Amino acid sequence: MATSAPEPLSAGIEAPGRLRQPKQVIGGAVAALVAGWLIVKAVGNFGGFLNATLLGLTLAGLYFVVASGFTLIFGLMRTINMAHGSLYLLGGYIAFELQEKLFSDNKGGFELSIGQSSGETQYSTIEWLVPLLIAALAMGVLGVLIYQLLLRWNQGQELRQALITIAVIIIAGDQMLAHFGGVAKDIKLPASWPTSVDIPLIGSFGFFRLTIVLGSAILVGLLLWWMIKRTRFGLITRAGVDDRDMVSALGINIPLVFAAAFFIGSLLAGFGGVLGGSMLSLQPGQDSAFLLNSLVVVIIGGMGSLGGAAVGAVALGLVQAYGASYLVFGGTDLTNYSILLTFGLVVAVLAVRPYGLFGRPA
Amino acid sequence: MPPDAILEVKNLNAYYGPAHVLQDVSFEIGSEPTAIIGRNGMGKSTLCLSIMGMLQKVDGSVRFHGEELLGKPPYKVAAAGLAFVPQGRRLFQSLTVEEHLRLVSNGNGNGRWNTERIYELFPRLAERRRSGAMQLSGGEQQMLAIARSLLLDPKLLIMDEPSEGLAPAVIDHLIDAIRGLSAEGTAILLVEQNLSVATELADRHLVMVAGRIAAETTADELENDPDAQRRYLGVEPLAEEA
Ligand SMILES: Nc1ncnc2c1ncn2[C@@H]1O[C@H](COP(=O)(O)OP(=O)(O)O)[C@@H](O)[C@H]1O
Ligand SMILES: [Mg+2]
Numbered sequence: 001m002a003t004s005a006p007e008p009l010s011a012g013i014e015a016p017g018r019l020r021q022p023k024q025v026i027g028g029a030v031a032a033l034v035a036g037w038l039i040v041k042a043v044g045n046f047g048g049f050l051n052a053t054l055l056g057l058t059l060a061g062l063y064f065v066v067a068s069g070f071t072l073i074f075g076l077m078r079t080i081n082m083a084h085g086s087l088y089l090l091g092g093y094i095a096f097e098l099q100e101k102l103f104s105d106n107k108g109g110f111e112l113s114i115g116q117s118s119g120e121t122q123y124s125t126i127e128w129l130v131p132l133l134i135a136a137l138a139m140g141v142l143g144v145l146i147y148q149l150l151l152r153w154n155q156g157q158e159l160r161q162a163l164i165t166i167a168v169i170i171i172a173g174d175q176m177l178a179h180f181g182g183v184a185k186d187i188k189l190p191a192s193w194p195t196s197v198d199i200p201l202i203g204s205f206g207f208f209r210l211t212i213v214l215g216s217a218i219l220v221g222l223l224l225w226w227m228i229k230r231t232r233f234g235l236i237t238r239a240g241v242d243d244r245d246m247v248s249a250l251g252i253n254i255p256l257v258f259a260a261a262f263f264i265g266s267l268l269a270g271f272g273g274v275l276g277g278s279m280l281s282l283q284p285g286q287d288s289a290f291l292l293n294s295l296v297v298v299i300i301g302g303m304g305s306l307g308g309a310a311v312g313a314v315a316l317g318l319v320q321a322y323g324a325s326y327l328v329f330g331g332t333d334l335t336n337y338s339i340l341l342t343f344g345l346v347v348a349v350l351a352v353r354p355y356g357l358f359g360r361p362a
Numbered sequence: 363m364p365p366d367a368i369l370e371v372k373n374l375n376a377y378y379g380p381a382h383v384l385q386d387v388s389f390e391i392g393s394e395p396t397a398i399i400g401r402n403g404m405g406k407s408t409l410c411l412s413i414m415g416m417l418q419k420v421d422g423s424v425r426f427h428g429e430e431l432l433g434k435p436p437y438k439v440a441a442a443g444l445a446f447v448p449q450g451r452r453l454f455q456s457l458t459v460e461e462h463l464r465l466v467s468n469g470n471g472n473g474r475w476n477t478e479r480i481y482e483l484f485p486r487l488a489e490r491r492r493s494g495a496m497q498l499s500g501g502e503q504q505m506l507a508i509a510r511s512l513l514l515d516p517k518l519l520i521m522d523e524p525s526e527g528l529a530p531a532v533i534d535h536l537i538d539a540i541r542g543l544s545a546e547g548t549a550i551l552l553v554e555q556n557l558s559v560a561t562e563l564a565d566r567h568l569v570m571v572a573g574r575i576a577a578e579t580t581a582d583e584l585e586n587d588p589d590a591q592r593r594y595l596g597v598e599p600l601a602e603e604a
Contacts, residue, residue, distance in 0.1 A: 156418075235465045239454040245416050246452045250466050251440035251514050 023351050030348060041326050051202045052325040053318065058209040060317025061217030062276055066290055067297035067309045068224055069268030075241045075304020076261045078158060082165035083146060084269050085291030086172040087139045091270025092277030092286075093180050095135035096187045103127040122191035128278070131187070136271040143266020144259050152255060169287060177284050184281040187274060206279075213275050217313075220268065224306055233260065241304050296342060300349045302359020311357055319345050366392045368549055369413075369518060374422035374432075376405075376412045383408045385573040386422070395550040397560040397581075400570035401596045406553045407449050409570070410522045414446045415439040426518065445516030449523045449553075451507040453495035460491040462506055466513040473515040474546075480509045483539060501532035508539070518549040525559045537562050557595055561585055569594045 042049035070084045105121040146168065154160045189195075189208055196204040197211075228234035236257050239247045248254045272290070276282070293316065300315050301308025323338030355361060367390035376384035383405050400406050412420045415436040424431045431439050440446075454462065463477050481488035484505040490498060495506060504524055511519060524540070525533045533556070540563055544550050554560035560567065561581035569577040577594070584590055 232464065235457065235461055238456040238461075239465055242454040242456055243452050245436060246448065246454070247465075248436035249414050249416060249440055249446050249448075250510060251437050252465075253437050254435070 027352050047201045052321045056318035056321030058213050060313040061214045063293050063297050063316055064217045064310055064313035065220050066269055066272035067294040069265035070294040071298045071304055071309045073261050073265040076237050077258055079161045083168040085287040086169050087266050087269035088273040088290040089287040091135045091139040091273030092282040095131035095274040096185050098131035123188050125190040128190045132274045135274050136267050139270025140263040140267030143262040147259055147262040173287055182284055184283040186281045187277040189278055209279055213279055302356030305358035308358030370425040372423040376408050376417055377419040383573050389568055389575050393549045395544050395564040397552045397564035397567045398570055399560055399567055404570045405573040406570050407522050410520050443517035445511035445514045445519050447507045447511050447521040451503050455496050458492055458494055459487055462510045466510050475512045475515055500527050520551045522553045525556045
């Protein structure tokens with residue numbers, strides 16, 4: 001995905017009449033290098049390459065679900081909801097707790113923390129879906145509360161809003177640590193679902209990642225796209241991104257629209273938290289990790305752009321997946337440093353497109 | 363002073379940071395069209411934005427049919443019956459012509475204005491209904507800016523320099539359209555620097571100088587007083603222009 005240079009490098013060489021900007025030449029060279037390196041890896045082990053690609057895409061699906069809500073709120077309100085990652089983690093924890101409390105066979109909960117000797121509960125599909133729905137809705141409501149109680153009266157003061165939501169991260173983070181502890185928690189998948197599927201050339205691949213996470217991302221993308229293109233709420237959202245005050249002067253109740261955007265955006269964070277808690281696991285620190293992921297995704301794609309969030313999520317997912325598989329050179333294992341690739345990606349995109357791939361000046 | 367004042371502005375002040383831009387502005391307007399004229403930078407647009415609730419730092423009073431508007435957000439000002447055609451049009455670059463109209467109309471065809479009537483008034487907009495707002499010509503953009511404000515069925519229409527940047531033939535069409543609105547009973551507050559547009563549309567003229575209403579005059583007086591034209595607007599007088 002580092003092939004973000006607007007034209008292939010060769011174009012610059014074949015058109016001697018036009019002077020290329022040096023950063024574009026450098027960008028092109030880096031892109032060519034990365035592409036070449038990936039081709040070498042792909043030829044060396046094609047199945048492994050496909051596996052890493054699919055891992056990256058499924059990760060991208062999770063990032064997209066979370067970041068699409070983030071970019072919706074930002075695009076409309078110019079408010080960076082720093083607590084977005086906290087809504088992700090809390091949504092996951094709530095679903096986890098609901099699943100345990102409502103549906104676990106040994107409802108004591110005490111034995112669970114000691115060991116699984118008492119036998120794992122076999123959860124049904126409903127017992128996964130109900131916590132998911134409740135947790136996502138609860139995060140939507142909490143998002144509206146954050147907007148109404150903390151942000152609404154600071155409208156237009158972006159720095160204050162950012163600082164207030166950072167305070168929410170810290171308080172919510174400590175409270176979650178106190179309540180859920182520091183040990184990683186998994187939301188259990190329905191026992192009737194297969195754990196993996198066999199794919200030609202790749203072999204066995206996680207069923208949940210491939211179908212549910214990727215499917216959810218596509219569904220969320222389509223629904224949001226439909227909402228933005230076809231509904232009046234979408235019209236208001238797009239107009240609000242362009243000129244909020246003018247939308248208000250046309251008689252549209254902007255605070256109500258903002259509250260709705262916060263509801264949908266936060267609901268998506270909570271939904272992402274349940275997907276993430278089922279696919280990976282839930283633990284302290286993921287609040288800031290997913291805030292960072294969301295920021296990276298929308299910075300790459302362009303703040304406020306849904307298509308940008310999709311492209312940004314794919315870019316981030318692939319870079320992380322390739323970084324985790326391919327940063328081994330001979331005996332030197334550099335996979336611990338793969339986070340640096342993420343920032344390399346951001347720097348590369350911003351060097352060529354300062355407002356992100358699909359962004360434009362605010 | 364009009365006997366049937368609908369909008370009363372009293373001691374209105376507006377600030378941009380430390381800059382005190384509107385200084386105790388007071389005036390009333392009735393249902394007949396009123397023009398506010400004045401040179402660049404005198405505070406005319408600031409006055410419009412203050413009335414519409416689009417500025418933060420304001421004080422004083424703006425009453426519409428007795429209801430205090432100052433301190434209300436723009437959407438409540440709009441709900442009270444005011445609509446605004448801003449300077450520079452401020453169309454939404456992500457929306458098509460059609461979408462601009464759909465944004466405002468709630469689908470209830472009960473009001474005076476609906477999309478069909480808009481397209482009758484401005485047939486050009488019907489032809490360009492699928493075009494993005496930024497692809498329109500200046501005249502079409504102005505029509506769209508007026509059209510979307512009409513869908514609010516306003517009692518008072520505030521227009522900030524609607525003729526700015528338009529060709530003379532387009533301006534004539536615009537003047538006809540605005541006259542029609544006025545004849546239908548929509549009160550009009552028109553901010554203009556183009557004196558011939560202002561005098562054609564309004565008889566009563568308020569002159570704004572350095573953030574204050576400095577004088578009140580009529581279209582006749584202005585047209586026959588080249589000196590006042592020069593003083594108030596800094597333009598070559600009408601007679602010499604023609
Ligand atoms: N957003 C702003 N920030 C600071 N000063 C402004 C702003 N807008 C206008 N001004 C200043 O306020 C004064 C009045 O401007 P304006 O109301 O636009 O005048 P007019 O519409 O009569 O040309 C001018 O001196 C202008 O420079
Ligand atoms: Mg102006």
